[in-house]
Amino acid sequence: MAENSIVLGMADLLVVPAPVKLITLGLGSCIGLVVFDTFAKVAGMAHIMLPDSRGLKGAEKVGKFADTAVPALIEEMLKKGATRPRIRAKIAGGAQMFSLPGASAEFLTVGAKNVRETKIKLQKMGIALVAADTGGNKGRTIEFSTSNWLLKVKTLGKGVSEI
Amino acid sequence: MGKLIDISSFDDKCLDAIREVGNIGTGNAATALSELLKRMIEMDVPQTELVSIYDIASHYGDPTQIVGAVFVRSSGGFGCSLIFIQNEDDADLMVELLLKQQFGTHIPIDEIPSEMRDSALSEVGNIVLSSFLNAINMMLGTQHQISVPGVAHDMLSSILDVVASIYGQMGETALLVNTELRVEGLDEGKISGHIILLPDPDALELLLEKLKVV
Numbered sequence: 001m002a003e004n005s006i007v008l009g010m011a012d013l014l015v016v017p018a019p020v021k022l023i024t025l026g027l028g029s030c031i032g033l034v035v036f037d038t039f040a041k042v043a044g045m046a047h048i049m050l051p052d053s054r055g056l057k058g059a060e061k062v063g064k065f066a067d068t069a070v071p072a073l074i075e076e077m078l079k080k081g082a083t084r085p086r087i088r089a090k091i092a093g094g095a096q097m098f099s100l101p102g103a104s105a106e107f108l109t110v111g112a113k114n115v116r117e118t119k120i121k122l123q124k125m126g127i128a129l130v131a132a133d134t135g136g137n138k139g140r141t142i143e144f145s146t147s148n149w150l151l152k153v154k155t156l157g158k159g160v161s162e163i
Numbered sequence: 164m165g166k167l168i169d170i171s172s173f174d175d176k177c178l179d180a181i182r183e184v185g186n187i188g189t190g191n192a193a194t195a196l197s198e199l200l201k202r203m204i205e206m207d208v209p210q211t212e213l214v215s216i217y218d219i220a221s222h223y224g225d226p227t228q229i230v231g232a233v234f235v236r237s238s239g240g241f242g243c244s245l246i247f248i249q250n251e252d253d254a255d256l257m258v259e260l261l262l263k264q265q266f267g268t269h270i271p272i273d274e275i276p277s278e279m280r281d282s283a284l285s286e287v288g289n290i291v292l293s294s295f296l297n298a299i300n301m302m303l304g305t306q307h308q309i310s311v312p313g314v315a316h317d318m319l320s321s322i323l324d325v326v327a328s329i330y331g332q333m334g335e336t337a338l339l340v341n342t343e344l345r346v347e348g349l350d351e352g353k354i355s356g357h358i359i360l361l362p363d364p365d366a367l368e369l370l371l372e373k374l375k376v377v
Contacts, residue, residue, distance in 0.1 A: 010217040010327060026226045026320025029328055049216070049324075050331050061217070064331065097322055098234040098313035105236050105244075110328040139321025141227065156229065156317055 003147060008032075008047045013063030015044035015076040018146035025141050027093035029111035031066070031118050031134075032142045034090045034151055035073055035127065037082035043146050046073050048093075050110060051117035066114055070121035089122050090131040090151045090163060091115070092142045099137065111135070131163035170364065171213060171336040178211040180374045181367070184299055185209035185340035185360060191298035192291045192358060193344055199290050200264055202346050205353070209342035216327045216337050223357075226320035230254070233288025234313045234325070237296050240305025241370065242363035244329060245295065247288040249356045251316060256354045258283040260346070269349060281314045287356075288312050291344070295358060303373050329361055338362065 005021040008014060010030070014022070022045040024032045036043040046069040053065040062072040077087055094115035098108060115134045122129050133140070133153045143152040150162045186209055193204040212222075220226035231254030233247040249257060255272040261283045263269045272280070289312045300307045315322060330337040340360040345353040362370065 009221075010219075026220065026318035028317070028321030028324030030324050049327050054332070060335065095321065097315050097317065097325060098232075100234070100236055100310040100313045102311060107325065107328040107332075137315070139317040139324075141318070 003145065008045055010047055011049055011061040011064035013044070013046040013061070013069055013073055013076070015042060015073065015080050017042050017080065020146050022144045023142065027140045027142065028095055028097045029093070029114060031091055031093040031114045032140070032151075033069065033073065033118055034142075034144045035077055035082075035087050036144075036146070036149055037077065037086045037088075038149055039086050040081040040083070041146065042077060042080045042082050043144060043149075044073050044077055045144060046070075048114055048118060051113040066117035066121055070118060070125060070127075074125055074127060084126060087127050088130045088149075089127050090144070091118055091129065092133045092140050092151060092153050092163070094134040095136050095138055095140070097137060097139070133161065133163055169334070170330070170338045170367070171334060173213065173338070177371055178213075180371060181338070181340060181362070182209055182211040183374075184302065184370060185211065185342060187298045187302055188295035188340075188360065189342045189344070189358065192295040195290050195294035196287070196344060196346065199287070200260060200346055202260075205345040207343045209340050212339050212341060214337050214339060216331050216335055219323045219326050219337060220320035223323065224319055227318050229316065230319050230322055231284055231316050232314070232322045233285055233292065234315070235289070235292050235296075236310040237307050238310075239300070239307030240366075241296075241300055241303055241307060242366045243296075244325070244361040244363075245292040246322075246325075246359040246361070247291050247356055248319075248322065248359060249354075253354045253356065254284055254316075255280075256348045257287055257346075257356065260349055260354065261287055263349060285312045285314045288314070291356070291358060295360070303370065305369075326359075326361060329363075333364060338367065
């Protein structure tokens, strides 16, 4: 069966059955979180922008914040036939695009906070994080394929790696 | 960040007032760039835009296109972030133009070490952005400190994540003042650069108060 490619935008969150290719373009400080269950043959991705919803509710998309995206993604996986012990996670992103010596601004280090919060949330939910390509100062384009369950990470000037 | 104003509810009167500030900043930035490069600068009327934080990258073009960007933070009365952003090709042409101006000979971009490229780009960005800020602060009667500039070359979408992380924490709308400067390159054809002003939400409050809009 041909793989269907789906591109996720900012704060999007999606779980779909295999075969599928899930793509996110140009992650900077944002995180691409992939979860999958190779037995149930289902995979999901979230494009997380910020670490903490701080109680913000309403029209906000659940995929926007690490603390809301992780539970929503896992719940969606379970609905589509995955079981929690079999779910594996991979993450990429969380770069710091600009360094300004001497300037302090919370948003400049948001990438590292996104990584930390996503990892903590996965751990709390008992989800195994099996691969990560995070931090640094370069953007990443990612593609997750259910044909080999690998996450392809393209970084400007560094080429392509598969994790 | 104390009480927040609701950016998404700004009416045309507010947006026009903010655009006027952008206009004054842009005029000064164009003058400074013109002095630096000894060339005439064309400028557009700035746009004040309310953009969904989910659509910022596609709003400015292809999210994966490679851009060169210079970023500064300004703290003080009118707190804001500023980005001078160009297509990577235009950034290269701008570097060649500045170095030609300074050394008198044309050095092709491939022969310029990357540290020198970044330092030239950072010089252009710094002059454009600090002149922009000086004019705004002069007009508002506020004091400000400007950070050392940061330079990055990457995908548009990765660079503009910074916009989403500034405005995302308090809502789903970003307020940007966007303007384009153009200068004639060494060859025929124009080199273009965009100034994007991202006012801190409490700076917007101050601004509207000073301009007696609210």
